Amino acid sequence: MGTLLKSSLPRVLWPLMFGNIVIGTGVMMVTGILTEISGSLQVSIATAGQLISTSAICTCIGAPLFAAWVAGWDRQKLLTASLLWYSVLHALAAWSEQFSALLTWRALAMAGAAIYTPQAASCIGLLVPPAQRGRAITFIFLGWSVASVIGTPLGAWLGGTWGWRYAFGLISVLSLISAAWLWRSLPTGIVPPSLSRAAWHTTLGSRTMMLTVSVTMASAAGQFVLFSYMAPYLKTIFGVSTNTLSLLLLMFGCAGFVGNAFVARYIDRISPSRSVMISLGCMACGLAIFSLLTSAAWLALAFLPWGLGLFSTNSAQQARLVQLAPDLASASIALNSSAIYAGQAIGAGLGGWLLLHQGLTVLPGYACLGLTLAMAVSWLASYYAKSHPLHPCARVQG
Numbered sequence: 164m165g166t167l168l169k170s171s172l173p174r175v176l177w178p179l180m181f182g183n184i185v186i187g188t189g190v191m192m193v194t195g196i197l198t199e200i201s202g203s204l205q206v207s208i209a210t211a212g213q214l215i216s217t218s219a220i221c222t223c224i225g226a227p228l229f230a231a232w233v234a235g236w237d238r239q240k241l242l243t244a245s246l247l248w249y250s251v252l253h254a255l256a257a258w259s260e261q262f263s264a265l266l267t268w269r270a271l272a273m274a275g276a277a278i279y280t281p282q283a284a285s286c287i288g289l290l291v292p293p294a295q296r297g298r299a300i301t302f303i304f305l306g307w308s309v310a311s312v313i314g315t316p317l318g319a320w321l322g323g324t325w326g327w328r329y330a331f332g333l334i335s336v337l338s339l340i341s342a343a344w345l346w347r348s349l350p351t352g353i354v355p356p357s358l359s360r361a362a363w364h365t366t367l368g369s370r371t372m373m374l375t376v377s378v379t380m381a382s383a384a385g386q387f388v389l390f391s392y393m394a395p396y397l398k399t400i401f402g403v404s405t406n407t408l409s410l411l412l413l414m415f416g417c418a419g420f421v422g423n424a425f426v427a428r429y430i431d432r433i434s435p436s437r438s439v440m441i442s443l444g445c446m447a448c449g450l451a452i453f454s455l456l457t458s459a460a461w462l463a464l465a466f467l468p469w470g471l472g473l474f475s476t477n478s479a480q481q482a483r484l485v486q487l488a489p490d491l492a493s494a495s496i497a498l499n500s501s502a503i504y505a506g507q508a509i510g511a512g513l514g515g516w517l518l519l520h521q522g523l524t525v526l527p528g529y530a531c532l533g534l535t536l537a538m539a540v541s542w543l544a545s546y547y548a549k550s551h552p553l554h555p556c557a558r559v560q561g
Contacts, residue, residue: 173290176302178344179283182246183306185341186276188314189253189334190218193269195319195412196327198394203327204262208395209515215391216515217266218273219507225277226504230285230497231363233278238286238353242279243346249275250338257331273504275338281500284481285492286353296485301427304478308423311416311473316409319394323405366494371551372487374544376495376502378537379480382443383506384513385533386473389450389526391511396523401459411462418470426475435483436545442479443541445472447534453527465527477503487548 193200193214201211233241252272259265284300291299318330366372389396397403397411422445426438433441449469456465477499484495510533517525 175290175348175350176299178341178348179242180303180306180309182242182279182283182341182345183303184309184314185246185306185334185337186249186279187307187310188318188337189249189272190222190276191310191315192318192322192330192334193218194390194393195315195408196322196330196394197392198398199322199327200262200265204265206262208392209519210262212391212511212515214266214269215387216508216511217270219387219504219511221270221504222273222277223501223504223508225274226281226500227494227497229274229278230281230494233282235354237351238282238355239346239349239351242283242349243342245275245278245282246338246342246345248272249279250335250342253331253338254335257328257335277500277504281497284496285355288489288492289353289355293489296482296489298427298431300481300485301423301430301478304474304481305420305423305427307477308416308420308474311419311470312413313416315416316413319412320405320409323409362491363494366488366491366498369488371544371547372484372491372495372498374540374547375480375484375487376498378439378443378541378544379477379499380502380506380509381533381537381540382446382476383503384510385450385506385530385535385537386446386469387507387510388514388517388533389453389530391507391514392518392523392526396526397459397462399523401456401462403459403462407459411466414463415466415470415473418467419473419475422471422473422475423478426479430479430482435479435486436541436548438479439476439483439541440538440545442472442476443534443538445469446476447531447538450527450531450534454531 197208197211197214200206200214201208204211249272252268252275256265256268256272259268283303287296287299287303318333321329321333394408397408403411422442426433426442430438445468449465449467449472452468453465456462480499481496484499485492488495513529514526517529
């Protein structure tokens with residue numbers, strides 16, 4: 164990551180990136196502890212999967228609503244408050260004695276995620292010059308890669324060794340640390356311009372923008388058909404242990420970090436749209452291999468290409484939207500965050516239905532189909548971006 168700062172990116176990006184590590188770990192760790200939650204609270208795997216789909220729906224709806232509501236808030240106070248909320252609600256989740264309570268606290272906690280990730284990205288334009296925006300956005304989104312490298316495997320190990328409550332407790336503590344660091348580092352007075360109704364209308368009415376956002380949703384939906392049930396899938400189909408699961412998730416996250424770091428470094432040279440297509444192709448390849456595997460000895464062949472595209476896709480998508488219309492970034496990034504979580508909800512819900520009606524073995528094939536659809540939509544979005552370029556939109560305060 165140090166090479167990313169050789170271009171004089173401000174150090175304030177580090178606490179912003181660390182916040183995404185915490186948010187990302189909290190969002191993704193349920194996948195690794197789903198089996199433990201199911202056994203502890205005596206619910207089925209499909210029911211426990213509602214923790215993923217319900218939280219994703221809440222974040223999907225919350226991201227654009229919060230984007231409009233908090234438009235004029237100082238980002239130092241806003242981002243710090245979102246992390247404190249994340250901490251308190253995960254602490255309450257850790258003490259839940261019934262699944263209904265856990266589901267409630269977890270869903271409410273996602274308000275912090277709905278605010279933090281898009282609003283951290285939207286203030287980049289006030290922290291770095293235009294020439295560095297693409298690199299800066301992909302840099303703070305490295306936090307999600309780091310979360311996959313460290314946070315998700317650690318959560319899986321804690322859940323399998325000490326219990327799922329310790330995993331939620333870890334998120335609570337890390338959120339407090341992140342809030343303190345951000346409060347001390349981010350200057351006051353960072354308030355991105357508010358978007359007018361006309362700007363929102365332009366964003367929602369743009370076929371190019373909506374197709375681009377749809378790429379994110381299709382990609383997330385495809386992945387979460389399998390990713391939501393990764394722990395039970397690997398344990399049931401391949402008989403992997405808790406320690407092996409943690410190692411596989413660690414390798415998966417390392418691949419994600421490498422892929423995202425590569426895109427962050429070279430995105431301005433490759434172009435965001437091409438970076439997205441390469442990343443989607445890697446994931447589709449990995450998921451196709453998953454559907455063919457018969458032995459745990461070859462799982463790395465599936466995890467590596469999937470991991471390479473895992474987070475680089477979302478980072479490149481953010482940069483792609485900013486490139487399409489910088490003045491609409493606050494709206495488009497919020498909608499893109501909604502698309503991520505909408506896709507997660509769709510994928511987790513479809514995966515749960517498939518699990519009940521067709522079994523675990525069909526999940527990789529449907530996941531690969533979702534990624535193939537995302538590639539087709541991405542090509543179409545690029546076509547419309549060339550044939551129907553967006554005109555600059557005047558930003559209106561208030």
